[in-house]
Amino acid sequence: DVKVTQSSRYLVKRTGEKVFLECVQDMDHENMFWYRQDPGLGLRLIYFSYDVKMKEKGDIPEGYSVSREKKERFSLILESASTNQTSMYLCASSFGGGNTIYFGEGSWLTVV
Amino acid sequence: AQSVSQHNHHVILSEAASLELGCNYSYGGTVNLFWYVQYPGQHLQLLLKYFSGDPLVKGIKGFEAEFIKSKFSFNLRKPSVQWSDTAEYFCAVNALYSGAGSYQLTFGKGTKLSVIP
Numbered sequence: 472d473v474k475v476t477q478s479s480r481y482l483v484k485r486t487g488e489k490v491f492l493e494c495v496q497d498m499d500h501e502n503m504f505w506y507r508q509d510p511g512l513g514l515r516l517i518y519f520s521y522d523v524k525m526k527e528k529g530d531i532p533e534g535y536s537v538s539r540e541k542k543e544r545f546s547l548i549l550e551s552a553s554t555n556q557t558s559m560y561l562c563a564s565s566f567g568g569g570n571t572i573y574f575g576e577g578s579w580l581t582v583v
Numbered sequence: 584a585q586s587v588s589q590h591n592h593h594v595i596l597s598e599a600a601s602l603e604l605g606c607n608y609s610y611g612g613t614v615n616l617f618w619y620v621q622y623p624g625q626h627l628q629l630l631l632k633y634f635s636g637d638p639l640v641k642g643i644k645g646f647e648a649e650f651i652k653s654k655f656s657f658n659l660r661k662p663s664v665q666w667s668d669t670a671e672y673f674c675a676v677n678a679l680y681s682g683a684g685s686y687q688l689t690f691g692k693g694t695k696l697s698v699i700p
Contacts (some may be wrong), residue, residue: 504687511592513673513692514627529687561627569615569634569677572688574627 474498475575477562483581490549492578494562503545504563504572505529505537514561520545552582585610585678589691596664597699604659604694606674615677616657617688618648622670630672633657644668666700 478493496503504519506529516529518537526537534556538546545564549556562575590605608614618630631642638650648659657674674691 506690511692513589514690516687516689519687569679571617571629571632572675573629574619576626 475562475564475573477560477575477578479578480576481579481581483583484549484552486553486582488549488552488582490552490580490582492547492549492560492562492580494545494547494575495543496545496562496564496573497543498564498566498573499542500564500566500573501542502565502567502572503539504565505535505545505547506561506563507531508559508561508577517547517560549580552580554582556580557582585614585676585689587674587676587689587691589672589674589694591694592692593695593697595697595699598666599663602659602661602664602668602696604672604674604696606657606659606691607655608657608674608676608689609655610676610678613679615679616648616650617675617677618642618646618657618659619673619675619690620670621673621693627673630659664696664698666698669696669698671695 475496502521505517506514508514515531520526520539536548560578563572565572586609588607616633619627620630621627633640633650641647646661671693673693675688
């Protein structure tokens with residue numbers, strides 16, 4: 472079974488803090504993704520990466536950055552957290568183009 | 584860029600009722616299509632997918648979906664729902680074109696299904 476592990480399930484951070492969300496996958500997938508999930512808005516893509524050190528902006532990249540130094544690990548960084556970034560963040564991975572994406576359990580981030 | 588529309592935000596059914604959730608997408612080229620399900624407190628799981636071939640695809644737990652290319656639709660169906668089907672359902676589309684963007688899935692906003700015992 473594919474396993475996508477997000478290091479933190481629940482976080483509470485203060486406005487202005489720098490926040491790191493970590494994700495690791497164990498299936499040697501080339502592609503990794505960060506989505507955020509909000510009620511009534513579905514899943515929106517923040518960034519994705521199709522290779523080590525490569526990154527592409529998704530639909531809502533503003534206020535976020537990412538890092539992929541190793542194939543199995545994809546980090547999402549909130550440079551200066553704001554209250555409108557309170558959300559559920561989902562990491563995912565896939566093999567090749569157009570294939571099934573596998574999701575982690577999600578990280579609930581609350582910014583106060 | 585492609586977009587995905589799910590017609591119903593919240594559907595409430597009694598057990599044993601039939602289910603159909605609508606999904607339409609906007610992209611004229613080749614697509615891969617997915618339905619994901621998120622049970623309360625759990626992560627997103629693949630319910631079924633369509634890549635090519637028979638447009639009627641069967642997934643887990645008795646779900647099926649039909650791809651109608653002329654209507655840009657991929658509706659999800661189940662003949663008889665159970666209380667355990669209570670979840671949120673997401674339709675997703677991958678538009679196959681050259682470039683890095685072809686790796687991503689675009690999701691609909693989701694449909695919450697509540698099944699009353």
